[in-house]
Amino acid sequence: MYKFRIGAGVRRFSVSALRRTSSSGVKQAMPTSGAQPPQGSSISLKSATRDPSEYGTRPIYLDMQATTPTDPRVLDKMLEFYTGLYGNPHSSTHAYGWETDKAVEEARANVAAVIGADPKEIIFTSGATECNNMALKGVARFYGKSKKHIITTQTEHKCVLDSCRHLQDEGFEVTYLPVNSDGLIDLELLEKAIRKDTCLVSVMAVNNEIGVIQPLEDIGRICRSHKVFFHTDAAQAYGKIPIDVNKCNIDLMSISSHKIYGPMGVGATFVRRRPRVRLDPIINGGGQERGLRSGTLAPPLVCGFGEAARLMVQEYDADQAHIRALSTKLMDALLSMDHTQLNGSRIHRYPGCVNVSFAYIEGESLLMALKDIALSSGSACTSASLEPSYVLHALGADDALAHSSIRFGIGRFTTEAEVDYVIQALTERVKFLRELSPLWEMVNEGIDLNSIEWAGH
Numbered sequence: 387m388y389k390f391r392i393g394a395g396v397r398r399f400s401v402s403a404l405r406r407t408s409s410s411g412v413k414q415a416m417p418t419s420g421a422q423p424p425q426g427s428s429i430s431l432k433s434a435t436r437d438p439s440e441y442g443t444r445p446i447y448l449d450m451q452a453t454t455p456t457d458p459r460v461l462d463k464m465l466e467f468y469t470g471l472y473g474n475p476h477s478s479t480h481a482y483g484w485e486t487d488k489a490v491e492e493a494r495a496n497v498a499a500v501i502g503a504d505p506k507e508i509i510f511t512s513g514a515t516e517c518n519n520m521a522l523k524g525v526a527r528f529y530g531k532s533k534k535h536i537i538t539t540q541t542e543h544k545c546v547l548d549s550c551r552h553l554q555d556e557g558f559e560v561t562y563l564p565v566n567s568d569g570l571i572d573l574e575l576l577e578k579a580i581r582k583d584t585c586l587v588s589v590m591a592v593n594n595e596i597g598v599i600q601p602l603e604d605i606g607r608i609c610r611s612h613k614v615f616f617h618t619d620a621a622q623a624y625g626k627i628p629i630d631v632n633k634c635n636i637d638l639m640s641i642s643s644h645k646i647y648g649p650m651g652v653g654a655t656f657v658r659r660r661p662r663v664r665l666d667p668i669i670n671g672g673g674q675e676r677g678l679r680s681g682t683l684a685p686p687l688v689c690g691f692g693e694a695a696r697l698m699v700q701e702y703d704a705d706q707a708h709i710r711a712l713s714t715k716l717m718d719a720l721l722s723m724d725h726t727q728l729n730g731s732r733i734h735r736y737p738g739c740v741n742v743s744f745a746y747i748e749g750e751s752l753l754m755a756l757k758d759i760a761l762s763s764g765s766a767c768t769s770a771s772l773e774p775s776y777v778l779h780a781l782g783a784d785d786a787l788a789h790s791s792i793r794f795g796i797g798r799f800t801t802e803a804e805v806d807y808v809i810q811a812l813t814e815r816v817k818f819l820r821e822l823s824p825l826w827e828m829v830n831e832g833i834d835l836n837s838i839e840w841a842g843h
């Protein structure tokens with residue numbers, strides 16, 4: 387029996403409830419999910435998941451790229467630091483400091499082990515946004531006197547792109563590499579873009595919108611042969627695909643805890659020691675974290691993150707099998723519908739992120755019709771703007787297709803029943819919305835939409 391403590395009370399979940407295996411070999415979820423596939427035609431279904439907790443009835447959660455639910459085992463670890471172990475890990479004169487420091491160092495070792503790093507190469511931060519700022523601005527500013535050029539890609543997360551824009555204001559030159567229609571970069575273009583004054587290449591490991599995995603080993607080899615530092619934003623990749631920082635010649639890596647069932651507000655930057663990468667710190671102060679990131683660490687967050695990292699290793703095979711099985715089921719069902727397409731490479735992809743376009747439907751109307759499923763039509767921070775995704779544009783998608791795309795995120799606690807529900811809901815509602823669409827009517831009448839001259843544009 388596994389204890390899950392909240393406040394003064396103790397709720398008990400059995401480990402088998404966390405990881406129950408169904409007859410099909412597909413793992414069942416956390417005790418809170420009880421989605422049932424709808425009976426018969428159910429276009430007006432309003433609720434999907436009966437949550438026995440105090441939160442009531444809630445939609446099915448399929449937005450794992452925005453964030454992942456905290457693993458109860460992680461919360462258990464964190465609670466120790468909100469109760470007994472409250473010392474400042476930087477207090478070196480008494481036992482309160484020593485015990486917390488020991489736990490922080492264990493967490494550091496767990497975070498390092500996932501990527502084959504030395505614990506000394508792990509710098510704790512507030513999350514991957516800070517890591518990306520720290521890596522890009524830190525390296526650029528340290529080497530900037532002689533090296534004023536950075537290479538990145540057009541499909542990076544906003545925090546990489548925005549850091550680059552700021553560096554341009556400081557006088558740096560940035561090359562934004564295009565991607566092919568499958569979302570992958572062209573390695574020849576990368577090599578050609580490297581100049582004598584290039585200080586850094588920054589290419590993300592797994593894309594947060596389309597799940598495409600970039601060829602890290604090839605990129606690392608090219609960077610090392612040109613003596614240019616290689617940074618990768620691995621917020622969506624860390625613990626989910628195998629990455630060895632030495633095999634891939636990665637010099638800096640950004641990691642986020644809340645994408646691996648850990649707490650929000652904490653992350654880590656891997657900074658290589660041999661050959662040494664120098665950084666100009668963006669946060670100055672008491673010199674914590676080898677002088678690269680000052681400020682008192684948050685032991686509950688850091689140790690929760692360490693536990694989440696340890697669990698990513700422990701659960702790797704089970705997570706992979708579970709996520710792959712559900713992803714294949716979902717993808718096969720959605721792509722068997724007419725006029726749907728998978729965005730991004732079919733081969734080089736993390737299966738827990740499935741991005742599909744439903745032609746002749748507005749993604750936003752579809753999201754409205756799917757209120758019982760928590761989904762996103764793109765990245766969480768831009769979904770409020772209703773702008774079509776710049777990532778899908780970089781792949782060559784036109785506005786209409788980019789607008790009709792939805793991202794499905796599957797994770798450790800997603801159940802097969804939830805996926806079955808989603809498949810049925812999507813099938814019914816896409817059909818329903820298309821029946822309302824004049825474009826769909828024209829397509830069915832055999833009219834070539836490209837031949838139409840639209841008025842008023």
Ligand SMILES: Cc1ncc(COP(=O)(O)O)c(C=O)c1O
Pocket residue numbers: 451452512513514515516543545590592593594619621622641642643644652653
């Ligand atoms: C690829 C990528 N990079 C960076 C981030 C930002 O991470 P954090 O929320 O830890 O700042 C995210 C999260 O959305 C992401 O998906």
Ligand code: FES
Pocket residue numbers: 451452543594764765766767768
């Ligand atoms: S929060 Fe992940 S894309 Fe903005």
